[in-house]
Amino acid sequence: MGIKKQIQTVLNEVRCSGGYCGGGKLDIVPPNIVINNIGPLNFPLDEQQAKKIINNCQLAPFGLRDKTLYDTRVRHTWQLEPHALQSDVSLWPSQTIVDLKVKIINNLGLLRTEDEIEIELYKVLLYERENGKFVYNVNDALWTVLQTLKRCKPAEDNTNITSAALDLITDGIQKSGIEITDNFRVPLIQCLVALAVLNQMNEQVIATVKNLIEQTLLVKAFFSAFSNSQHIMYERMAEVLFDAGNFFGWTVIADQIVFLFREEIQSEKNDQANQLNGKETAALQHALSQMIKLFSTIVIQVLQQIISNQQKQGESQQKSERNQWIQKFASGQLNGTTIATGAIVLSHPSSVILDADGYIFITDNANHRLIGSGPNGFRCIAACSGSYGSSSSQLYFPHVMRFDSYGNIFVTDSTNNRVQKILFLPNSCNGTTTVTTMVTVTSMNNTQSVSLTTTVPGISSTTAPYLNPISYNIPKFTAYTTWSSNGITLANTTLVGTYPYGVFVDNNNTVYVSESSLSRIQVWREGSSQPTRNISGTLNNPYTVFVTSNGDIYVDNGYANSRVDKSALNTTNSTVAMNVKGLCCGLFIDINNNLYCTMYGYHQVNTKPLNSNSSIWTIAAGTGCAGATSNTLHDPRGIFVDTDLNLYVADCTNNRVQKFLSQQVNGITLAGTGATGTISLSCPTGIALDADGYVFIADYSNNRIVGSGPNGFRCLLGCTSVAGSASNQLYYPSSLSFDSYGNMFVADRYNNRIQKFIVINATSVLATNQPNLCPSTTWYTNAITVANITTVGYEPFGLFISTSNTLYVADSQNSRVQRWLEGSVNPDKTISGGFSQPLSVFATASGDIYVDNGASNGRIDKWSVNANSSVPFMTILNYCVSIFIDIENTLYCSVPSNNQVVKKWLYDNMTTSTIVAGTGTAGSAANMLNLPYGLFVDVDINLYVADCSNNRVQLFPLGQSNGITVAGSGAPSTITLSCPNGITLDANGYLFIVDQNNQRVIGSGPYGFRCLFGCTSVVGSASTQLYYPRTISFDSYGNIFIADQYNSRIQKFVVASNSCSLSYSQPTFCSNATWSANAVTFASSSTIGTLPYGIFIDGINTVYVPNRVTNTILSWPQWSTSSTSKSYTNLSNPFSLFMSINGDTYIDNGYLYGRIDKYTFNTSNRVTVMNINGSCYGLFIDISNNLYCSLKNLHQVVKLLLNNGTTIPTIAAGNGSAGSLSNMLNSPQGIYVDSNLNLWSVRWSDNRW
Structure with missing residues (x-):
């Protein structure tokens, strides 16, 4: 069998049954190993260190007495996985053990199989025996597993230097006369892996190794008399050489060679004692000693010189090579353009994002800092000390950064096991602004920043949320508006x-x-x-x-x-x-x-x-x-x-x-x-x-x-x-x-x-809020109770919210109207006197209040602003369940007992009304109504009526007595309704309906109708349930208020997302924008676990972080200091996540399950949207609804169009091989897709790896 085939056999045979490879066990002291949250380990372990490790283990114990694989006395076993371990050897790159495996595989040119390739350089295991004592010695307590090349072999078409390495090394071994025996296999593999790990896989090193092996011929000649021990000697020498070449550090080479040679000399001396006299023995020992010193010196000097030379060469190349970390792939192109970072030298960047002006911001992982760009080029913007650490001004291998809408930076500070918030300093811009492309900023605690309503418009329709709400009036006028000439x-x-x-x-x-x-x-x-x-x-x-x-x-x-x-x-x-x-x-x-x-x-x-x-x-x-x-x-x-x-x-x-x-x-x-x-x-x-x-x-x-x-x-x-x-x-x-x-x-x-x-003929100001909502706007389904039976009485029916966000509730039980100014917890005013069980209320823009007083008094009353009593405004035959005033100052009243809607102009001195809809007789014809309830009149004076007993919503165009069914019974392809009650419209004319008997609220948009709240249609008093809801009203921010009648409460559903194109914030910064030098710890390991990686901040500043230990997703609404944890089934080690504009959550689940999962907003429904081969280190959804995934281990970015019927992605960038050519990537992580569909990617590794 040829030497290369022998080595191939070795590689094929290095397999494991279970978790261990027997040939990989090394009973020697390992290098300095650092455990996250613990620090360096010293071997043998003492009891305190062992317990500290156990307390930080995230894996459940395995192994139980006789079921334990290795020791029947063991009661529990704790295991630390490689992703929790790092090496402290200076020659190793600073990264976790698990991150090295892909690098080793690539540099060895190994063929990937369908199974996940495993190279477990280390696992730390601790055993607790029955008596409660721990095993601490190296041989028993710590197994240093070099489980390399499991289920791997060199690729047949491999062009990597490894093929030449195998040829040269094995040729040298063959010349030295060493046979490849069982004892030789692990050292050989260790050598190859070590060279790959240390970036030394090049012809110079290979030639050196070959020469060193060949120099064993000198020793072979010297020891020719000891023919029986030749193979043992050479195997030991080779083992030492290869062990020395791995990650145990170069400085141990001499000592180990001397030790092993002395051990062998002593053994040989004993065997030949009778053949050598004392003088000859002394001479032999002296010669051996000199040869050993010579050999060890050669090994140390040559290898150290190689490393030194390569480091010097690398320094001269770093600026040119490390400036090639950012790649931009134009839309539809597979060849990228390198974005140079000028004087800024990056080291393993892990994420990239763009601001609204297209300037780039980068997480410079191995330099432990954040980089930003602007019109003056690239610069460090956070953690710029040049050293890693855990202080508020430092980072330690940060991974992903994101902006909130105010320009603050959130970053996953991985090795510090925390998320840091770095505050933007607005003063640095001397009056410039930090704004976003979002339409609104909404928070759970009602600290809204600017109105969404189109009836209180801003100067620019594309204006972003304001840090300071407008305090002055900017009315909307027609081209012919005039004012009274007499002041x-x-x-x-x-x-x-x-x-x-x-x-x-x-x-x-x-x-x-x-x-x-x-x-x-x-x-x-x-x-x-x-x-x-x-x-x-x-x-x-x-x-x-x-x-x-x-x-x-x-x-x-x-x-x-x-x-x-x-x-x-x-x-x-x-x-x-x-x-x-x-x-x-x-x-x-x-x-x-x-x-x-x-x-x-x-x-x-x-x-x-x-x-x-x-x-x-x-x-x-x-x-x-x-x-x-x-x-x-x-x-x-x-x-x-x-x-x-x-x-x-x-x-x-x-x-x-x-x-x-x-x-x-x-x-x-x-x-x-x-x-x-x-x-x-x-x-x-x-x-x-x-x-x-x-x-x-x-x-x-x-x-x-x-x-x-x-x-x-x-x-x-x-x-x-x-x-x-x-x-x-x-x-x-x-x-x-x-x-x-x-x-x-x-x-x-x-x-x-x-x-x-006084203005004479300006366009009337709408008194109602009609927020400008996007097709994908979502609300939190857990409502906030803003008023209960104590303040609004038993079974409240009507509510109204003014454009200044003042809330009015008709408290029918107590015959009064309660008023809350914006931000008030308790009513600030009670309006009563002369009312009898009012069901509805409406407030004009001037503050005049119109109240139903029909049950006993047969009228609607007007309570003028700042007045102390009301006056009759309009007579009605019975109670008025809905009041509405249009932009022409006409008041409408819905009278279900008469099956009609009546109206009256506000400035008409008469108190009688005219019929505007319904014949007075119950019916389902186009001109008839059956128990009409909610009303709304749009700016074109079209009347919408919730026709309860006909289970429909009718639209009566201006001047028409025949209605058009726009939702419910008689309107195919809309939605099924059961006694619709309250109705309202948004700024785009889309309809929102209280579907009373179905205990839910319905909304419409360009994609049709959808359920918003109470979607189980089951009555209840939970925050997600309704019990015969009645009326609905928007505030200016798009939050929805519901009169939840049978629960005797007023519920507020807070808007969750209202971006029309982006689900995240994209601030604009001035050229000299700066951030605080000292970050605030937003979340620590007690919440987010160890080694946090991904983070996402949506347009309303909700922060999402995957906990890779507990496999949960944590979220913090804006201003919240406590998180909500959401668990998902069959989720393992999620690296990244992305929230779509409609609130759906996309989560990387590639580590074990090879897929990206989507969880529909406000549900636990999961679907697989993309099948992938490995973890997705970056997720992104562009404005055209394409989902992108960065496959670090496959050196490519893939994408697919969502909802197109397939889960198989196509390649967006990278050809699957590591490299620095324009069509290649090398371990890409963070990705970003701009509004022009250009893909931006960072290369974790450069072309030297």
């Missing part, structure tokens, strides 16, 4: 003194006036003719005022005190918010909580982030020198910052309005001088925007107010431009502000008054 004087000189400058109206319609001559701010509540609050303190000649959504008041105090002051809500003291050089003629706070001040005397606008403790500002616009160029200003006055962070400046002396795009220093002229075709201005002073971004200007020296629209600019008020004090005149108007109805408040400065101009 109403809200306050005159008696109240506001002389020359009042600033006026501000918040979104509660509270009016704030800065009274410079009186050095104070006065406050008027909506509807009040007298001020309700006076703020003075240390103010001196304040010009402007701005109020945030939480009630904090910011006031110019720069005239004498050179600062902007802040008065917190309900306090009398002020603090310095910003130091300035003079008075602020304009104050504004943007959505990112940045404060702006117009310093007109310095010809600039300055800004500072309010989140900063510093009062230092930076320049937002202007150079500080007066000028008329695009980057200069001249006496700027009023300012406005839209939700896209564009700054608008009333540039007084230049007679123009300038718009500075976010982060730009050059302005664009929107109106006045330099903007041909707009309007002529003379010292514009005040400025405001409407919901569509149209500009309204206080044209100071022209004594008028002008505005823009789709048809251009036009004069709105004071259009004679003649100064005067009549109600239709202005005299140097300095500022303007809208209330929520579109009425305009103007500081009429030289008339010493505040004027209110």
Whole structure:
């Protein structure tokens, strides 16, 4: 048999039955082994170390007395798997034992079989005997298993260097006369594995090994007299050589050679004692000693020199080679493009993500840091000390990083067994923003960030969630909206003194006036003719005022005190918010909580982030020198910052309005001088925007107010431009502000008054919330009880939520209406008096409340805002179960006892109504109703009716008496209903239905109808159940409120996901964005187990982490400090997960089961969506619904289109072989697919491995 076939036989025969390979047992002290959470092991073990290991073992005991394989005295056995072990030998790469096996297989060029290839370099086992004592000695307590090449053999078409290695090494062995015996097999394999592990598989090392083996011929000649011991000697020498070449470290070579040779010499000396006299023996021993020293010196020096040379060569190559770790595969292409990282040298990157601008962020695993890029290139952004560790500023083999919507970084800090949260520092961007492509940010504790409703619109329809909710009004107007030319004087000189400058109206319609001559701010509540609050303190000649959504008041105090002051809500003291050089003629706070001040005397606008403790500002616009160029200003006055962070400046002396795009220093002229075709201005002073971004200007020296629209600019008020004090005149108007109805408040400065101009024909404001929901929007099915029988009485029927998220509930048992302001736990107001068992309630945008009072009194009552009693509004024949007011101020009432819907205009002095739907007789014809309940009227005045006993929802187009069935009985391919009750529509016109007798809530969308809550249709009082639910209402964030009648409670179902394209956050950062140097530990090993790998953060900032020890998925809703654990059947060692936009969970389950599983949102239903061969280290779903999986061990990324009827993926990148060519990958891990379907991948290994 040829030598190569002999070696092949050896490889084929190294197999195990059970968990061990007998030939792999080595009764020698192993290298320094580090156990995660324990540290280095010292052998033999003491009892304390043994118990520490046992306490950290995650595997259940196996082996029981006589059933124990190795020792019948053993009671329990503990096993630490290779993924929990690392080596502390400097020549080893820093990674776990289990991570080395793929590398060894690749470098040995072994053929992969269908079975998972196993190379268990180490397993640590501890045995506890019957007497409770532990076995600690190396031979019994620790089995160092080198279970290499199990079920493996060299590939026949292998082009790896291993083939040459086998040829050269075996040729050298053959020349030395060594026979391959049983004792030789394990050392041979150890040698091959060691070379692969140490990256030394190259021809130089192979040749050296060959030469060293051949040098044994010298020893063979010297010992020719000892012919009987030749083979033993050579086998021992070879064993030492190969053992020395493995991971036990090079420094033990000399000692082991000397020891073994001395042992052999002593044995041979005893056998030949009678043949040699004393002198000859001494000479022989001396010669042997010299030969041994020579041989050991050669081994040590040659191998150390090789390693040293290779390390030097590697250093010179690192920059060029290690800059080739990031690959970008254009959509549909199998050849990637290398993304260079400049001066940043990566080492085993493990994840990659992109921000909204396409800049790359990388987890630099083996450098224990995080890397980011921007317009200035790549840089370290976290854990930049250069050393690993467990302090708050360090990481230890981090694996995956993700952003939340605020730009904070979450990273799995693997070897530290924790998830770290690294806070983004908004101040580093000097007023820039961190936003996402998400439509909303929602949390379980009602700290919503911005409204979803389209009836309180932002300036940009693509605006992202705001860190600071809008506190001012931006009404939506038509192209022809007008205002009464005669103003109403809200306050005159008696109240506001002389020359009042600033006026501000918040979104509660509270009016704030800065009274410079009186050095104070006065406050008027909506509807009040007298001020309700006076703020003075240390103010001196304040010009402007701005109020945030939480009630904090910011006031110019720069005239004498050179600062902007802040008065917190309900306090009398002020603090310095910003130091300035003079008075602020304009104050504004943007959505990112940045404060702006117009310093007109310095010809600039300055800004500072309010989140900063510093009062230092930076320049937002202007150079500080007066000028008329695009980057200069001249006496700027009023300012406005839209939700896209564009700054608008009333540039007084230049007679123009300038718009500075976010982060730009050059302005664009929107109106006045330099903007041909707009309007002529003379010292514009005040400025405001409407919901569509149209500009309204206080044209100071022209004594008028002008505005823009789709048809251009036009004069709105004071259009004679003649100064005067009549109600239709202005005299140097300095500022303007809208209330929520579109009425305009103007500081009429030289008339010493505040004027209110009533809007005449603006589009009516919807009083209901119609959130802009995506097709895949999901809600948490575990509802929150916001009110129970204590506050809403027995079996509440009707509820209503206003656009300001005020909750109204008709408490029929107690004949009252309860009101909760947003955020209130208990009712803040009880409305009663004259009601009799009210079933429904509706509140207008102005705050007037309409209440059913029909059961005994036969009418609907109106309770005006701030009134103390109600007045009859409309007579009805019986109780009204649903009230709705449309955008034309028509009130609708559903009267089930009469099987009809009636209506009445709010401003009609008559109390009678007209029929709008139903004939008055029960029936199922198109013009008939049978117990109509819930109502909704859309913006086109189409009427929707929940036709209970007909089990359908009817749509009555404007002016039509025949209804169209849109859901339920008579509407095929919709959904089966049983007595539908409450109904509402979202902003896209999709229908949401309370399906009363089915105890559930239904929603519709572009994909049809689906059940949202109570989907078992079983009555109950659990948080996931309903019991004859009645009415439904959205708040502005998309959360759903249900009157759960028979459970006598009001339930709130919180929106879980509402991204229309992405299920994760993708922030935008400024070029100098920075993060905190000290991270916060978000989760530790007690929760997430050891060696955490994957992490995912969805668009509403829920954090998901797989626990690979307990095979569970943990989740933390935004702001939550405690996790929820979800168990899955047949899940093993999940590395990665991904949440889709509809809330479905995709989990890597390839370790044992070779698949990716999908768990449908809010269910335990599992389906296999992709079959894979090994663990998936990265999961991603692109915007086209393609699922990607990064197969590290197969050197490729695969993908498939979800829901296409197959689970077999296709190759997206990599040809299955490790390499650095453009069509190859080497142990890819993290992946990302951008909006252009380009695939980004990181290569864990470079082409030297």
